[in-house]
Amino acid sequence: NAGVMQNPRHLVRRRGQEARLRCSPMKGHSHVYWYRQLPEEGLKFMVYLQKENIIDESGMPKERFSAEFPKEGPSILRIQQVVRGDSAAYFCASTFGSNYGYTFGSGTRLTVV
Amino acid sequence: DQQVKQNSPSLSVQEGRISILNCDYTNSMFDYFLWYKKYPAEGPTFLISISSIKDKNEDGRFTVFLNKSAKHLSLHIVPSQPGDSAVYFCAAFDKAAGNKLTFGGGTRVLVKP
Numbered sequence: 001n002a003g004v005m006q007n008p009r010h011l012v013r014r015r016g017q018e019a020r021l022r023c024s025p026m027k028g029h030s031h032v033y034w035y036r037q038l039p040e041e042g043l044k045f046m047v048y049l050q051k052e053n054i055i056d057e058s059g060m061p062k063e064r065f066s067a068e069f070p071k072e073g074p075s076i077l078r079i080q081q082v083v084r085g086d087s088a089a090y091f092c093a094s095t096f097g098s099n100y101g102y103t104f105g106s107g108t109r110l111t112v113v
Numbered sequence: 114d115q116q117v118k119q120n121s122p123s124l125s126v127q128e129g130r131i132s133i134l135n136c137d138y139t140n141s142m143f144d145y146f147l148w149y150k151k152y153p154a155e156g157p158t159f160l161i162s163i164s165s166i167k168d169k170n171e172d173g174r175f176t177v178f179l180n181k182s183a184k185h186l187s188l189h190i191v192p193s194q195p196g197d198s199a200v201y202f203c204a205a206f207d208k209a210a211g212n213k214l215t216f217g218g219g220t221r222v223l224v225k226p
Contacts, residue, residue, distance in 0.1 A: 004156070033213065042119075042202055042216035043157070056211045091156050100145050100206040102214065104156035 004029075004094050004105035005074075012111045019079040019086070021108045025094030032075045033102065034067060037089040046090075049075060082112045116140045117205050119217035128226050132190040136203030136217050139184060143205040147214070148177060148188045151200045160201075161188070193224045 005024040013019050025032050030051050035043040045059040049069035060067065064082075069075040079086055089109050093102040118137045126132045136146075144165050149157035163170040163177045163186065170177050176189045190197055203217040 006156075031212065035214075035216075040218075042117075042218040043204075043214075045213040045215070048211060048213055056213065058211075059213075093156075095212070099212065100147065100162070100208075100214065102159070104149075104158070106154070106156045109154075 004092055004103050006090075006092050006105035006108050008108060009106065010109050010111070012113060013082045014113055015083060016081050019082050019110055019112075021077040021079075021090050021092075021110070022074040023077070023092030023094075023105060024074040025092075026103050029094035029096050029103070031095045031097065032069050033093045033095075034075075034077050035091045035093065037091065037107075039088070043091060046077070079110075082110070084112050086110060087112045115218075117203055117215050117217040119203055119220050121220050122218070123221040123223070125223045125225065126193050128195055128224055129192045132188075132193045132197065132222055132224070134188040134190075134201050134203070134220050134222070136186050136188075137184060138186075138205055140205065140207060140215075141181075141184065142207050142209060143215075144208050145206040146177070146179060146186050147204045147206065148175075149202045149204060149216075150197075151202060151219070157202060190222075193222075195224050195226050198222055198224045 034046040037043045047067045048056040064080045089107045091107045093104045147162040148160040151157045179186045200219045204214040
């Protein structure tokens, strides 16, 4: 496992469609974080998950956005009924424990047309 | 409410000279401060960190200075190399508030040969 794997790298969706972004953490990492980067801005925290649990979703928009990290398989960030303002780079990071030693993936660039 | 700010959106420096990147914060509860480097179409990669109880940390060409009374930190890169051209993000970690990083808006560094 070379690192945190995100797919797809690029995703184009029409307004109103659903977007599913996947993140496989580094081997042995059980903590996953999602961040969003809007154009020309820094990364903004969205959600922090451990296996089967959402620990902190204080950065998630209240509607249309959801995240999960099931017992088996990757973490999924789901955006329903996408709008143009959802166009951004979405980064996933993982850690071994509850610390600041993040490893980031290469991101998924979502474009809503 | 921007808790971490990087007031210089860009910086241009000659190869071999020193690059100084600045970061200000407002939350005195931050435990660690980190610098990340980001190339286009890639995720942020960790560069160097400093604990809130230290005032300096050095790693090769990179040195981070922390002035807690001024709530200010800086990253020095010396000597600067063309491969250092990237966007640099300052980030802060407050363990008591959850395991999330708060990022500044980034500084784009261009090192001219």
